[in-house]
Amino acid sequence: MxxxxxxxxxxxxxxxxxxxxxxxxxxxxxxxxxxxxxxxxxxxxxxxxxxxxxxxxxxxxxxxxxxxxxxxxxxxxxxxxAHHWYPADVQKRAKIHSVLDWHHSNLRRGSVGYIFNTAVALALGLPANPQAAAEGEELMSASLAKLDSFWLEGDAPFLLGNSKPSIADLALVCEIMQLEFADEEDRERILGPHKRILKWIKDTKNATAPYFDEIHSIMVPIREKLKELKVQASEK
Amino acid sequence: MxxxxxxxxxxxxxxxxxxxxxxxxxxxxxxxxxxxxxxxxxxxxxxxxxxxxxxxxxxxxxxxxxxxxxxxxxxxxxxxxAHHWYPADVQKRAKIHSVLDWHHSNLRRGSVGYIFNTAVALALGLPANPQAAAEGEELMSASLAKLDSFWLEGDAPFLLGNSKPSIADLALVCEIMQLEFADEEDRERILGPHKRILKWIKDTKNATAPYFDEIHSIMVPIREKLKELKVQASEK
Known part of the structure; x- marks a missing residue:
């Protein structure tokens, strides 16, 4: 099929x-x-x-x-x-649903509001809303703090104390990668304090190599283009 | 257990x-x-x-x-x-996940923004944001239109063309019931045009009788209290 x-x-x-x-x-x-x-x-x-x-x-x-x-x-x-992406066990599965549901109203909502209004709008020639960008950053930062202190437990490399990634790791890490479209100093300010999250991104990348980098390679030329557009906008 | x-x-x-x-x-x-x-x-x-x-x-x-x-x-x-609440079939289950995920960023987000800023904030003595209320109503109305034209298919009483309710029917109908906290004319303006949705609410209520009304009975005294608070606020 x-x-x-x-x-x-x-x-x-x-x-x-x-x-x-x-x-x-x-x-x-x-x-x-x-x-x-x-x-x-x-x-x-x-x-x-x-x-x-x-x-x-x-x-x-x-x-x-x-x-x-x-x-x-x-x-x-x-x-x-492989089983670890979405385990059959009802309780393990429930925890994955819980992270994914939480993601909708927290990390994703914050990230979309922040990145759209600081980068994507510029690229698409649409108006940006600075207040929505600030609210987005606030929600994104609060969500990253929860990821760092709650969803990433102890020394386990993946969400929910798992030794191998689930679909939730992939969904959330790809969301955070959207910060590649932000200015370097903004990305560092938002993500830099979260060493545990930085390690988790790396672990997810390694667990899905070489496809993670292959699929994300599209971000590099877009980031360069965004830099140019920001320079042009600031010169106006 | x-x-x-x-x-x-x-x-x-x-x-x-x-x-x-x-x-x-x-x-x-x-x-x-x-x-x-x-x-x-x-x-x-x-x-x-x-x-x-x-x-x-x-x-x-x-x-x-x-x-x-x-x-x-x-x-x-x-x-x-019973099986119909969350079918084992992978494709039927996927459609239920799809409605529930859509719900997060559409009906629920709109409803929470609208009802919080027109009613709940007043009840809790918190500041209301009229702009957020307007944005919430807009998103809620767009979501109700999608429910009416897409998610409720043909003559089937429940979502996704089903003859019996799933967990998605219950989650979404309970969300819409939150409009009971709105003023009567506002509720009529938002929900009145959607005859198919009004029938669906009734069908979900009947499929879970007498529990639906029993659990929702708490809304009546709160709605009365909200009416009083609104009169007091308008007299200030």
Whole structure:
């Protein structure tokens, strides 16, 4: 049964799904929905996802959107996926759902508000809202503190005291990677104090090598372009 | 194994969990965490949920928070729960996850912003933000339109074209019930145009009778109290 991933690698949940498939040997066709070209608003994409967002998948004739739901589906529907990504044990699974649900209203909401209003809006030529950026940073910082003090337990390399990554590690680390679009000093200010999180990012990267870097390589030229745009904006 | 639910019935996800347990014959002890008395900030509750939010559960020595994760856990861990609440089929389950994930950033986010800033803040003596109320209403209305046109398909009484309710129906209907705290004309303006949603609320209520009304009965005196507070505030 053919699997199509409708993604844009600048979108953090799109990257999580691409890395997940590659790391687990799941074959797929990558269909780029170019957000900068507003392709997510094209009528043919509304057939795939009426919410007009990436990522979305089509597997045979089954359509699905929402990245956490997709990760759970892929981990459940493809028999080759290693157990640690989404354990069958009801309590272990519940903890993964709990992190992913928490993510929606905390880290993700903060990160999207901050990065959109400090970087993405500039790249897309849209107006930025400084107050929303500040609120986003506040929520993102509070979320990183909770990750550092609660979700990353003791010396275990992954969330929930696990020795191997789950879909939650991948989803949350890809979100934090969005900070690559921020200015270097801002990134250092927000992320620098959290040594445990920096180690976790590295551990997740290593556990999914070489795909993590391959899929994130798109961020480098965009970051350079954003630097130029910021210089231009400050000279106006 | 003993099940304790840490809840406040004024919280919509708390109500969803209480109704779910009652409708499925799951025995539990209800531990009220009085939000108006800020009991969710008490140190003894941080032992249960370090995020200081209701609902949370303790089942034996297993602790869990985030209401969607709790509903999935209860449906999976208690063998008496009817299949339709959380089907075993991977694709049916994926669709339920998709609705629940969508809910986080849409209906729930809109509803919380709107109801907090038009009613709950007043009840708790906290400052309300009219702009956040307006943004909340806009997002809530857009979400109700998507429910009406997409998630509630054809003539099926429940979400995703189902003939029986799932945990997603319960979670989302309890969220919409929070509009009972709004002024009558506001509720009519927001919800009135959506006949399909009004029918769905009724169908969910009937499918979980008499527990739905029993658990929601707490809203009536609070709504009356809110009316009084609004009159007092307007006379100032």
């Amino acid at each position: 053919e699997l199509k991933l409708y993604v844009d690698r600048i979108s953090q949940p799109s990257r999580a799904i691409l890395i997940f498939c590659k790391a687990n040997g799941i074959e797929f066709e990558e269909v780029k929905i170019d957000l900068a070209k507003k392709q997510h608003h094209f009528p043919e994409f509304a057939e795939v996802n009426p919410m007009k967002q990436v990522p979305a998948i089509v597997h045979g004739d089954f359509k699905l959107f929402e990245s956490h739901a997709i990760l759970i589906y892929l981990a459940s529907a493809f028999p080759g996926v | 003993e099940l304790k639910l840490y809840v406040d019935r004024i919280s919509q996800p708390s109500r969803a969990i209480l109704i779910f347990c009652k409708a499925n014959g799951i025995e539990f002890e209800e531990v009220k965490i009085d939000l108006a008395k800020k009991q969710h900030h008490f140190p003894e509750f941080a032992e249960v949920n370090p995020m200081k939010q209701v609902p949370a559960i303790v089942h034996g020595d297993f602790k869990l928070f985030e209401s969607h994760a709790i509903l999935i856990y209860l449906a999976s861990a208690f063998p008496g729960v």
